[in-house]
Amino acid sequence: MVKRTIELIKKIIKNFNFQSKVMLEKHSDLNNERVHRLGHVAIRVDDVDRAKSFYLSLGMKLVWDDPDWCYLETGEHKDGLALLGPSYKAAGPHFAFHFTKKDEIERIHSSLKNQGVQVGALHDHRDGTSSFYLKDTEGNWLEMLYHPSTGIPTNQ
Numbered sequence: 001m002v003k004r005t006i007e008l009i010k011k012i013i014k015n016f017n018f019q020s021k022v023m024l025e026k027h028s029d030l031n032n033e034r035v036h037r038l039g040h041v042a043i044r045v046d047d048v049d050r051a052k053s054f055y056l057s058l059g060m061k062l063v064w065d066d067p068d069w070c071y072l073e074t075g076e077h078k079d080g081l082a083l084l085g086p087s088y089k090a091a092g093p094h095f096a097f098h099f100t101k102k103d104e105i106e107r108i109h110s111s112l113k114n115q116g117v118q119v120g121a122l123h124d125h126r127d128g129t130s131s132f133y134l135k136d137t138e139g140n141w142l143e144m145l146y147h148p149s150t151g152i153p154t155n156q
Contacts, residue, residue: 035097035099035144036097036098036099037077037097037098037099038095038096038097038098039079039080039096039097039098039145039147040071040079040080040081040082040095040096040098040145041080041081041082041094041095041096042081042082042083042084042091042092042093042094042095042096042143043081043082043083043084043093044084044086044092044093045083045084045085046085046086047085048067048068048069048070048083048085051083052065052070052072052083055072055081055083056072058074059074060072060073060074060081061073061074062154062156063080063152063154063156064127064152064154064155064156065155065156066155067085068084068085068086068087068088069082069083069084069085069088070082070083071083071152073152078151080096091133091141091143092141093141094133094140094141094142094143095140095141095142095143096131096142096143096144096145097142097143097144097145098145098146098147099144099145099146099147100146100147100148100149101146102130102146104146105122105130105131105132105144105145105146106122108144109122109132109144112134117134118134118135119132119133119134120132120133120134127152127153127155128148128152128153129145129146129147129148129152130145130146131143131144131145131146132144
C-alpha cells in the first residue's frame with residue numbers, strides 16, 4: 001500500500017511539473033507586448049482611515065478616497081498604493097503593471113486569452129483607468145492597468 005501511494009505521488013508531481021513547464025512556455029510567448037512599469041501594490045488593511053493616516057504621514061498623496069478603500073501615490077513616477085478595507089470586494093491584494101496606452105492592455109488581454117491563460121474581463125473604472133486581473137504561475141494576483149499619461153483624476 002505504501003509503495004503504491006509513493007508511486008501515485010510521483011506521478012502527480014511529474015504531471016504538475018509538466019503543467020508548470022507548459023504554463024511557462026505559454027507565458028514566454030507573451031513577449032509581443034512587454035510590461036514597462038510596476039505601478040502599484042494593493043494591500044488589505046483592517047482600518048482604512050488608520051492606514052491612510054499612516055501613509056499620509058510618510059508623505060504620500062491621497063488621490064482617491066472611498067469609505068472602503070483609497071489610493072495614494074508618491075514620487076516622480078507616481079508609484080501607487082491601494083489600501084483595501086475589509087468590506088472592499090472588487091479586488092483583493094495584488095500588484096499592477098501600468099501602461100499609458102489602452103490598446104496595450106487590450107492586446108495583452110487578447111494574447112493571453114488566445115494562449116489559454118485564464119484572464120478576467122477587461123473593464124473600465126470610474127477613475128478613467130481600465131484593467132483586467134489574472135494569476136501568475138505561482139497563484140499571485142496581478143492587474144494589467146491602463147493608467148492615462150495625465151494621471152488618475154482625483155476625487156479630492
